[in-house]
Amino acid sequence: MDLDNKFADLDKKNDERHKAILEAISVNKKQTEKKISDLEASTNDRFSKLKVVMFFSEHYKLFLLIILASLVIVGAIQNDKVLDFFRTFK
Incomplete structure (x- = not known):
């Protein structure tokens, strides 16, 4: 009985940890995607300006x-x- 209670407590703690880890991964993924999209927008803006310069140089x-x-x-x-x-x- 005592072992069953301990295992049940361990399962609850593992479930809580698992949920916390999944939530942290989700938040990190959203932040990473936002940073990547911002970087892509910045890069596209730079390349569009560079394309104009390249066009007129050619x-x-x-x-x-x-x-x-x-x-x-x-x-x-x-x-x-x-x-x-x-x-x-x-």
């Missing part, structure tokens, strides 16, 4: 053309404003 003529077109557009806008400014003095 297609530098397109990059220069975009810069030239933007300068022409800005110059045309500024020139129009300058002409309007001088027209007010006539």
Whole structure:
């Protein structure tokens, strides 16, 4: 009888320990998955920026053309404003 009670107590303690270990594993798994997803998002962001740089380094003529077109557009806008400014003095 006494041994049966001791074994029953040991079984209860083992069940409690088993539940605690499973809960700790579950929490650790969730934390690990969150860290991995954050790291993947950070890495994807870095690679997306790097892809833009790599694209323009491979297609530098397109990059220069975009810069030239933007300068022409800005110059045309500024020139129009300058002409309007001088027209007010006539």
